[in-house]
Amino acid sequence: MSSENLIEINDLNFSYSTRAILKGIHMTMPRGKVISIMGGSGSGKTTLLRLISGEIRPSAGYVKFSGDVVHELSRDKLFKLRRKMGMLFQFGALFTDLSVFDNVAFQMREHTDLPESMIRDLVLMKLDAVGLRGAHHLMPNELSGGMARRVALARSIALDPSLIMYDEPFTGLDPISLSVIGNLIRRLTDTLGMTSIVVTHDVQKSLKIVDYVYFIADGVIAAEGTPKEVMESTAPFVHQFIHGEEDGPVPFHYSGQSYRQDLDLGDARV
Amino acid sequence: MHVSKHIVSVIQNIGHRVIESVWRLGVGSRFFLLVLLKSGTSLRRFNLVIRELYFTGVLSLIIIVVSGLFVGMVLGLQGYETLQKYGSESAVGTLVALSLVRELGPVVAALLFASRAGSAITAEIGLMKATEQLAAMGLMAVDPVARVVAPRFWAGVISMPLLAAIFSVMGVLGGYLVTVVFIGVDQGTYWSQMQSAVDFRFDILNGFIKSCFFGVAIAAIAVFEGYDAPPTAEGVSGATTRTVVTSSLAILGLDFILTAFMFRGVS
Ligand SMILES: Nc1ncnc2c1ncn2[C@@H]1O[C@H](COP(=O)(O)OP(=O)(O)OP(=O)(O)O)[C@@H](O)[C@H]1O
Ligand SMILES: [Mg+2]
Numbered sequence: 139m140s141s142e143n144l145i146e147i148n149d150l151n152f153s154y155s156t157r158a159i160l161k162g163i164h165m166t167m168p169r170g171k172v173i174s175i176m177g178g179s180g181s182g183k184t185t186l187l188r189l190i191s192g193e194i195r196p197s198a199g200y201v202k203f204s205g206d207v208v209h210e211l212s213r214d215k216l217f218k219l220r221r222k223m224g225m226l227f228q229f230g231a232l233f234t235d236l237s238v239f240d241n242v243a244f245q246m247r248e249h250t251d252l253p254e255s256m257i258r259d260l261v262l263m264k265l266d267a268v269g270l271r272g273a274h275h276l277m278p279n280e281l282s283g284g285m286a287r288r289v290a291l292a293r294s295i296a297l298d299p300s301l302i303m304y305d306e307p308f309t310g311l312d313p314i315s316l317s318v319i320g321n322l323i324r325r326l327t328d329t330l331g332m333t334s335i336v337v338t339h340d341v342q343k344s345l346k347i348v349d350y351v352y353f354i355a356d357g358v359i360a361a362e363g364t365p366k367e368v369m370e371s372t373a374p375f376v377h378q379f380i381h382g383e384e385d386g387p388v389p390f391h392y393s394g395q396s397y398r399q400d401l402d403l404g405d406a407r408v
Numbered sequence: 409m410h411v412s413k414h415i416v417s418v419i420q421n422i423g424h425r426v427i428e429s430v431w432r433l434g435v436g437s438r439f440f441l442l443v444l445l446k447s448g449t450s451l452r453r454f455n456l457v458i459r460e461l462y463f464t465g466v467l468s469l470i471i472i473v474v475s476g477l478f479v480g481m482v483l484g485l486q487g488y489e490t491l492q493k494y495g496s497e498s499a500v501g502t503l504v505a506l507s508l509v510r511e512l513g514p515v516v517a518a519l520l521f522a523s524r525a526g527s528a529i530t531a532e533i534g535l536m537k538a539t540e541q542l543a544a545m546g547l548m549a550v551d552p553v554a555r556v557v558a559p560r561f562w563a564g565v566i567s568m569p570l571l572a573a574i575f576s577v578m579g580v581l582g583g584y585l586v587t588v589v590f591i592g593v594d595q596g597t598y599w600s601q602m603q604s605a606v607d608f609r610f611d612i613l614n615g616f617i618k619s620c621f622f623g624v625a626i627a628a629i630a631v632f633e634g635y636d637a638p639p640t641a642e643g644v645s646g647a648t649t650r651t652v653v654t655s656s657l658a659i660l661g662l663d664f665i666l667t668a669f670m671f672r673g674v675s
Binding site for chain 1: 532536540541543544545546547548549550551555
């Protein structure tokens with residue numbers, strides 16, 4: 139079982155101070171698949187990725203990465219495991235003091251003894267995959283938002299990790315780059331056997347490239363299935379999300395005190 | 409009744425602030441030790457430090473050189489005015505050199521360094537944190553304390569004494585310019601008085617030691633404030649201000665303590 143599943147998540151709970159964000163998540167992610175995580179803004183998708191990478195610790199439950207419980211690893215073991223993970227941050231997180239080339243070369247220089255000539259070839263290859271080979275000499279502040287994201291993608295696949303987590307890879311891309319990136323994610327998974335987790339709001343695009351979808355709402359998995367199952371689903375939640383309807387089980391507002399109270403119209407005097 | 413309540417809340421407030429500061433000092437010291445522990449990478453790959461030396465040291469050169477020159481010129485003018493009343497204007501070289509080497513060189517250079525380079529280090533590390541660069545580095549299995557913080561710390565520590573020395577040299581030249589070239593004090597007197605009065609061990613070495621302490625203090629405060637900054641625009645700007653204020657106070661406090669130790673019973 140665990141040999142074919144790269145990641146197993148069992149009863150995962152997490153809260154920021156007193157606000158419970160995740161309340162008992164179960165997931166399995168087989169090797170070589172593209173798995174998509176969808177959910178409203180603020181539903182805890184980024185938090186889930188940070189739990190998988192061991193950046194934060196769950197309050198209960200666990201994430202297993204090829205058999206190892208992530209939050210129980212020693213610091214050295216965690217760092218070793220992270221070499222097998224790539225992460226594309228929501229806002230790129232390129233190193234602003236390094237050029238595009240040096241950003242992509244960063245991990246090769248830190249973790250390998252490859253000669254500079256080979257690093258050069260590899261970096262240009264990775265940049266070519268995202269269509270930015272010609273931009274290798276630019277600094278991050280000379281890139282547009284979408285270009286920065288593509289460079290960050292090239293950087294996250296620099297060491298051919300076995301897992302890549304993409305946090306919103308499609309936002310801010312023009313339709314052409316969007317297709318290119320979507321297909322790239324699929325191709326990396328198929329040809330290199332990587333496993334991909336794609337956090338996204340872009341339902342239509344992602345349903346074309348993923349193998350399995352999880353919907354998070356209210357801290358639990360609200361629905362899951364293959365793209366086909368999801369498309370045909372009649373569950374009100376899934377329907378609302380896929381068709382972007384305003385009314386439905388997913389609330390648009392961040393929960394707090396009632397509107398009446400905020401406007402001080404309530405009968406409760408202070 | 410009301411007044412006593414007010415007093416209690418004031419006292420509570422003071423107590424709260426004291427506890428907060430002591431707590432922060434503790435956290436800061438622990439971070440300082442962590443940086444020292446993780447300095448291996450900086451020593452093994454010294455080019456990381458050299459790169460930062462350029463940003464902290466070389467780019468601070470202009471302000472240090474210009475300020476040193478002016479401070480020396482003012483010292484020369486004021487010293488000449490005063491000494492002349494007692495007919496001992498020939499001692500002006502001694503006055504300029506001793507003031508600079510013992511006190512003004514290390515202290516003024518350190519204050520300038522804190523506001524020029526210390527604030528820049530804090531802002532850079534703080535912004536790297538706010539834009540998730542440090543988190544991204546951690547996820548690439550590279551320790552940001554070893555790779556980002558430690559090289560900046562050591563660059564600060566190395567730059568400070570060198571900049572203080574350059575400041576003093578420029579000050580002595582500034583004094584020379586004003587007193588010898590403009591006012592007409594005898595050139596031979598200026599230099600020879602200076603040479604016989606300035607002691608290597610007591611003056612130059614002690615000044616150097618002072619500037620080393622200042623360098624460690626500024627660099628430690630700057631990297632800590634940056635690493636500890638809340639990851640927002642206000643957080644980073646607040647941290648930058650705190651770096652300048654805290655390190656300036658630290659410089660002045662350390663200067664008093666070090667002076668008390670070094671020049672005790674010398675004169
Ligand atoms: N550092 C933090 N401290 C406290 N609360 C946080 C912190 N980071 C996130 N949160 C809260 O956790 C919840 C989940 O955040 P998360 O970033 O995981 O959402 P998300 O699903 O990625 O949203 P989006 O689609 O907008 O990126 C949010 O309600 C947010 O308010
Ligand atoms: Mg997010």
